[in-house]
Each structure stands twice: as structure tokens, then as C-alpha cells.
Amino acid sequence: MSASHSAVPTLLEVQRALRRSLVEHDDGEAAGYILADGLASEGRLNVYRNTFIGALTTALRLAYPAVHRLVGPEFFEGAARIFIEKEPPRGAYLDEYGSGFPEFLAQFRQAASVAYLPDVARLEWTVSRALHAPDVEALDLSRLVAVDPADHGRIAFVPHPSVGLVQADCPADTIWRAVLAQDDAAMAAIDLGSGPVWLMVQRFATGVEVTRFSKQEWRFANRLCVDQPLQEALDDASGFNASAALAGHLAAGRFTGFRLETAP
Amino acid sequence: MSPGSGAGCSPIPAKAGIGLRFQHHRAVIEGKPPVGWFEVHTENYMGGGTPLGDLDAIRCDYPISLHGVGLSLGTAEGLDPAHLARIRRVADRVAPVLVSEHLSWSISGGVYLADLLALPMTEEALATVCRNVDQTQGYLRRPILVENPSSYLRFRHSTIPECEFLAAVAARTGCGILCDVNNIYVSAANHGWDAAEYLAALPASAIGEIHLSGHSVRELEGGRMLRVDDHGSRVIPEVWQLYSEALARFGPVPTLIEWDTKLPPLETLLDEAARAQALLDHERKSLGRADAA
Numbered sequence: 001m002s003a004s005h006s007a008v009p010t011l012l013e014v015q016r017a018l019r020r021s022l023v024e025h026d027d028g029e030a031a032g033y034i035l036a037d038g039l040a041s042e043g044r045l046n047v048y049r050n051t052f053i054g055a056l057t058t059a060l061r062l063a064y065p066a067v068h069r070l071v072g073p074e075f076f077e078g079a080a081r082i083f084i085e086k087e088p089p090r091g092a093y094l095d096e097y098g099s100g101f102p103e104f105l106a107q108f109r110q111a112a113s114v115a116y117l118p119d120v121a122r123l124e125w126t127v128s129r130a131l132h133a134p135d136v137e138a139l140d141l142s143r144l145v146a147v148d149p150a151d152h153g154r155i156a157f158v159p160h161p162s163v164g165l166v167q168a169d170c171p172a173d174t175i176w177r178a179v180l181a182q183d184d185a186a187m188a189a190i191d192l193g194s195g196p197v198w199l200m201v202q203r204f205a206t207g208v209e210v211t212r213f214s215k216q217e218w219r220f221a222n223r224l225c226v227d228q229p230l231q232e233a234l235d236d237a238s239g240f241n242a243s244a245a246l247a248g249h250l251a252a253g254r255f256t257g258f259r260l261e262t263a264p
Numbered sequence: 265m266s267p268g269s270g271a272g273c274s275p276i277p278a279k280a281g282i283g284l285r286f287q288h289h290r291a292v293i294e295g296k297p298p299v300g301w302f303e304v305h306t307e308n309y310m311g312g313g314t315p316l317g318d319l320d321a322i323r324c325d326y327p328i329s330l331h332g333v334g335l336s337l338g339t340a341e342g343l344d345p346a347h348l349a350r351i352r353r354v355a356d357r358v359a360p361v362l363v364s365e366h367l368s369w370s371i372s373g374g375v376y377l378a379d380l381l382a383l384p385m386t387e388e389a390l391a392t393v394c395r396n397v398d399q400t401q402g403y404l405r406r407p408i409l410v411e412n413p414s415s416y417l418r419f420r421h422s423t424i425p426e427c428e429f430l431a432a433v434a435a436r437t438g439c440g441i442l443c444d445v446n447n448i449y450v451s452a453a454n455h456g457w458d459a460a461e462y463l464a465a466l467p468a469s470a471i472g473e474i475h476l477s478g479h480s481v482r483e484l485e486g487g488r489m490l491r492v493d494d495h496g497s498r499v500i501p502e503v504w505q506l507y508s509e510a511l512a513r514f515g516p517v518p519t520l521i522e523w524d525t526k527l528p529p530l531e532t533l534l535d536e537a538a539r540a541q542a543l544l545d546h547e548r549k550s551l552g553r554a555d556a557a
Contacts, residue, residue, distance in 0.1 A: 008421045011340040011389050018381060019372035033384075035418045037455070039488045044417035047482075047492060048379050055378040089376040092334025092347050093310050132311030162313075203313055 009033055022049045023088055056084045059094040060101060063128040066179040067105070067121050070114065079108060095132040099125060116192060119168035120175050123199065126164035127176075127210065130203040133162035138253030147260070153231030154262075157224050157255040162203035165222050169196050173210050202254060216240050221249065229261040276301055276327045276361045278516035278548070280540040282533045283331075283495075283523060289318040291530045296325055299537050301361070303329040303520050309358065310350045319358060329362035329473070329520070330355060334376065337396045337410065338369030338383040348403050355404060362473060362518075364409035364442045365400070367393065367430055382415040385422035385429050390436075397437040409472045410434070411442035414450040414479070414493035426451070427465035440472035443514070445507045446499065450479050450491040463510055471514045476507060476540060477522040496525035499536060507540070511547040519544060 009017070014033055021030040022045070031041035057080040061068050068076045083104045089097040102121035105111050138160065147155065166172070170192050178186035198218030200211045213221065216239045223233035224246075234242055249255065279300025284292065286308070291297070302322065309316050319328065334347060355363060368380035383389045393410075401407055412430055424432070434441050443466060452459040478497030482490050499507075499521070511517070521536040 008386075009384075011338075011384065011386070011392055014384055014419065015340055015369060015372040015381075019375055019377060022377055023375060033419050033421070035420050037418070039484055039486070039490065041417070043484045043488075043490075047416040047490065048377070048381055051379040052377050059378075089378070090374055091344060092336070092370060092376045092378075093307060093350055094334075094376075094378070095307075095311050131313055133313065135312030135316065 018045070018048075021045050022052050023085055025085075053081055053084055056089065056094070056097065057081070060084075060098050063095075063098045064101060064121055064124045066124055066176045067101075067117060069179050069182075070117060070120065070175075071111065075110075079105070079111065082108075095128070098128075101125070116168075116170040116172065116175060119170050119172040120179075123166050123168065123172045123176050123201070123210065126166050126199075126201045127208050129164055130162040130201050130208045133160070133203060136161060136256045139250070139255045139257055141250060144250070144258070151260055153229060153234070154260045155230045155258050156227050156261045157230075158227075158257040158259075159225040160202070160254055160256050162201075162208075163225060163254050164201040165218065165225060166199045166201065167196065167218065168199065170194075171197055173197060173199055173212065176210070202252065214240060217245055220245055221254075224249065224255075276329070276518050278518050278544055280537040280544060281327075281329070281518060281520045282530075282537050283520055284322070285524070285527055286315060286318075287527055288530045288533075289315070289322070292326075293318060293321050295530075297530065297534055299326070299534060300541070301327040301329060301518065303331050303362075303522075306330045306332040306351055306354050306363075307334050309354050316357070323358060327361040328358055329364065330358060330360040331411075332363070332365045333380065334370060335365045335396075335400065336369045336371040336376075337365050337367065337400070338381075338389060338393050339371045339396065340369075340392055341371065341374075343396050343399055344371065348400065352404055355406075362409060363404060363406060364411055364473065366411045366413050367426075367433065368413045380413040382413070382417055382419075383429075384419035385424040385426055387423070390424065390429055390432055393433050394436045397433060397439050401437065401439065407439055409440040409442040411444050411475065412447050412451075413444075414447040414454075414491075416454060416490060416492070418455055425457075425462075425465065427462040431465055431467055431470075434467060434470040439470075441466055441470045442473045442475060443471050443510060443517075444475035444477075445510050446475065446477045446479055446503050447493060449500075449503050449506055450493050453491045459506055460509060463506070463513055466514075468514045471517050474507065474510060474514075474517050474519040475522055476503060476519060476536070494525050495522050498532075499539075504539070504543075508543055508547075511543060512550075515551065516544045516547050 017029040020026040027042050034041040057077055060080045083101055087100045102118050102125055105121050106118035111117050171194055174190050198213045198215050200213055202209055220233055220237045281301035282299050284302040284304050366380045370377050410433055448459050448462050476499045477495045478499055479491050479493045482492050484490055519540045521533055523533055
């Protein structure tokens with residue numbers, strides 16, 4: 001046993017050593033702290049490592065069901081294990097774990113042959129966020145009516161936490177629906193070269209919906225959702241009826257509040 | 265301590281309950297099965313949407329207990345204030361009859377290790393756990409229950425038996441104990457402890473809840489068997505026997521059937537709960553006879 005193990009380790013040292021064992025497969029220090037007692041320390045640590053990997057793989061599978069179906073369980077588990085060890089969770093609320101998985105898949109050489117996988121993953125992450133978003137009441141429109149018309153341009157909306165916007169280079173929404181419905185005919189009919197799509201994701205009482213927008217409408221919605229004042233979003237809008245689009249967002253409950261941007 | 269004193273520690277009647285998972289929400293809302301109460305994992309209700317809406321409906325008809333798996337009461341780094349705040353938000357919304365967590369740790373270097381890891385049983389770890397339990401109870405403005413975990417390793421420098429460690433946490437912080445009888449059985453088998461001695465070391469007056477579940481047996485290198493708490497099967501006869509001994513010592517205590525992996529139909533869980541209820545009823549009758557005599 002090394003000299004560093006002859007002294008009693010602190011709790012912090014023990015916990016750091018076990019983290020290095022579980023996440024980085026560096027058992028050296030942790031093994032020295034553990035009573036072997038008929039079974040090697042590595043075998044005991046493996047029980048915890050298996051739960052660590054297994055629980056987080058399950059969390060990723062729940063957030064990315066279409067990716068799981070597209071690549072198959074074996075590939076998914078292999079990719080998940082590499083991702084988990086690279087980006088372990090920073091908190092215990094696992095519905096928030098896995099935001100980096102789409103980017104990881106985009107860089108994952110073994111998945112390169114499935115070019116649309118990262119786009120489908122980004123859509124799934126936005127859907128997952130919508131599913132778990134907190135319950136917040138939509139904006140009470142009477143509050144908007146009370147705003148002086150001269151100030152309308154200064155209104156900056158707060159988006160509902162379930163609302164998300166995704167742009168994809170392939171028909172990620174069609175692929176996602178076909179995969180989850182296990183609809184082989186729909187899958188076969190997909191034209192991967194049909195060009196980019198602009199999507200809005202939102203949770204309603206009936207479930208999460210993914211809606212296609214035109215590029216211009218999507219840009220307008222995106223500006224409103226990133227806290228830009230209404231006038232700036234309207235100045236940028238062309239090729240569609242922006243006031244009708246705004247009325248649609250308000251009616252769909254896509255905002256929870258607003259503030260009045262102070263003049264520069 | 266006289267048998268039965270433990271029952272007074274819990275705000276819910278000493279009945280059998282079931283660990284509720286999403287897959288059974290509809291069956292519970294529509295069928296209103298005859299069971300005393302439900303327990304849910306706090307972490308599963310930290311978002312909004314359907315799960316929380318379902319729980320709002322279910323808690324109209326049943327007491328709800330919140331059982332956390334992510335707080336890491338044994339962490340040397342201090343509790344995650346964001347997680348503590350999430351637990352309080354769920355508790356404010358759900359109005360649970362019980363709130364519980366584990367005698368374990370899960371966070372190091374800001375990384376969540378997604379398991380209930382064993383603590384070294386030292387005075388330093390005891391002080392750390394007590395500090396974290398004090399902080400939790402102060403923040404939540406209510407006492408919590410702390411559960412003994414299943415463990416698969418022990419540390420060379422441990423100096424305190426786990427049962428005494430848990431009793432000391434309860435004595436120093438005023439928290440209650442969630443006595444997981446299956447975990448006692450699993451850890452005792454894995455480490456060569458005497459399960460009856462473990463039960464005897466716990467203060468009956470602090471026992472607020474009992475957990476029962478199934479576990480698996482894995483053969484590791486060299487043919488060595490390790491029992492692993494996977495909540496994926498029925499309670500085994502040896503654990504039912506230990507449960508009877510626990511009831512004889514603690515009196516009737518609210519008892520939960522836990523099942524997480526390979527989740528069976530709700531009927532199977534109701535069947536297990538009915539078996540626990542029969543033992544609770546038997547214990548209450550014995551107490552009645554003892555009182556009459």
C-alpha cells in the first residue's frame with residue numbers, strides 16, 4: 001500500500017477517489033480505501049459503476065427515444081457510455097441531463113453515416129425540455145390591452161418555458177414522427193434532400209406539438225422569444241402577416257409575461 | 265423502548281403503501297385501488313406537465329410521501345442549493361405527509377454519480393451527514409426520514425457500525441429513520457452482519473417508515489455472491505421474516521412496497537402490499553392482546 005493510504009483519508013478524499021473510479025476508471029486510490037473481504041475492490045466498485053452508467057443511459061434513452069430506435073439499443077448504449085463519461089451530470093435532476101448529446105452525436109465518428117441523427121437529436125432534446133418544463137400560466141391578455149399603444153413597440157415578451165425553436169437541415173420532424181410511430185412507409189417516403197425545416201415545439205394540455213413554420217415566421221418568433229422588443233422584430237419581418245402571426249402566438253399561450261424595453 | 269412506540273412517529277396511519285411510478289398513474293386515478301398511501305420519487309416531479317397533474321389528482325384520494333434519491337446527504341462538498349430548492353418546490357406543491365432521503369452520497373466534484381454510494385462510517389462522515397440533515401430540515405421546515413442503503417463495499421477506516429451511525433444521526437438531528445428491511449438483509453448478507461443486531465440498534469421511537477422490496481443475487485469473480493438491491497422482484501421469504509421481527513420490535517409502522525425495474529402490473533404491487541398489511545394487522549392485534557393482558 002502506498003504511503004498516502006497509511007493515513008486516514010478525509011471524506012472529501014474518499015469521495016474524489018470513488019468519482020475517479022466510477023467516471024474515469026481510475027480505481028487505484030479508491031481500491032486502497034476499500035476492504036477486499038473475499039471480493040476484489042474493483043468488483044465492488046463495478047456494482048456502483050454499472051448503476052451509474054445504467055441510470056444515466058436510461059435517462060438519455062427517455063430523452064432520445066427516436067435516436068434510440070434509429071441506431072438500435074447496442075449502438076445507443078455504447079455511445080451513451082462514452083458520452084456519460086465525457087459529460088457526466090452536474091446535478092441530480094436528470095430530466096435536465098443530456099443537453100450535450102446532440103452535439104456529441106454530431107462529432108461521433110461512428111454515427112457519421114446517419115447524417116440526420118444530430119438534427120433528430122436536437123429536436124428530441126427540445127421536445128424533452130417541453131415535456132418537463134414547469135407549469136406556468138400563459139400571459140393574461142388584459143395586461144397587454146392595458147399598455148399604452150405608444151409603448152407597444154417596446155414590449156419584450158417572456159416565452160413560455162415549454163416553447164422551443166429548432167432549425168434543421170433535413171426534415172427532422174417527419175423522421176421523428178415516423179420513427180416513433182414505427183411507420184416504415186412514412187420512413188421510406190422521406191426525402192432527406194427536401195431542404196431545411198423551421199420548427200416550433202410547445203407543450204399543450206394535450207401533449208407536446210411540433211409545428212413547421214416558414215423561415216420568415218420562424219425568425220420572427222425566434223426574435224420574440226429571445227427578449228427582443230416587438231418593434232425590432234416587426235422591422236425585421238417581411239413576406240408574411242406579422243400581426244396575424246403575433247396574434248397566433250398570443251392565442252397559443254406562447255408567452256407568460258412581458259416587460260417594456262427602456263428607450264436607448 | 266416498548267414495541268409500538270414507533271407508530272406515533274409517523275403522520276400517516278400504519279398501513280401498507282406502494283411506490284408509485286408513471287406507468288401506474290392512470291390505473292390509480294381510474295381504479296382508486298384499496299391501498300393506504302403512495303410514495304413517489306421527488307426527482308420525478310420536479311418539472312411540470314402530465315406527471316405533476318396526475319399527482320395532483322392522486323393526492324386528493326391518498327396521502328403522498330416524497331422519497332428523494334439525489335440530495336446526497338453524505339457529500340463532503342455541501343448540499344446543492346439548487347436541488348434543495350427543487351425539493352422544496354415539489355413539497356410545497358404536493359404537501360407530502362413524509363419526506364425522506366438516504367444515508368449515502370452521490371455528488372463529488374460537482375458530478376452526480378446517479379447511485380446511493382456507501383459512506384465511510386467515521387466521526388467525520390457522521391458530522392457531515394448531521395450538518396447536511398440539519399440544513400435540509402431547516403430549509404424544508406420539517407423533519408425528514410433518513411434511509412439505510414444497501415451497500416456493496418466497506419471502507420478500511422470505518423469505525424462505527426452502520427446501525428449505530430444511523431441511530432446517532434437520528435439522535436443528533438431529530439430526523440426520523442426510514443428502515444429499509446430489504447437493505448438491512450442485503451447489506452448484512454454482503455458484509456456478514458447480523459440483521460437482528462442491526463434492528464436492535466435502531467431506536468424504535470425514531471422509526472417513521474419501513475421499506476420492503478426484492479433484490480437480485482449476482483455471482484461475481486471467483487464464485488462470490490453479492491446481493492444487489494435492484495427493486496425488480498417480489499420480497500423474498502427471508503425479508504418477510506425480518507419484517508415480522510422489525511414489526512415486533514418497532515410496532516406497526518407505515519410500510520412501503522418498492523418496485524422500480526421490470527415494473528409488473530399494479531395488481532402485483534397490491535398483492536405485495538396486502539401481504540404487508542396482513543402482517544401489520546397481525547402486529548396490531550398482538551399489541552391489543554398485550555394491552556388487554
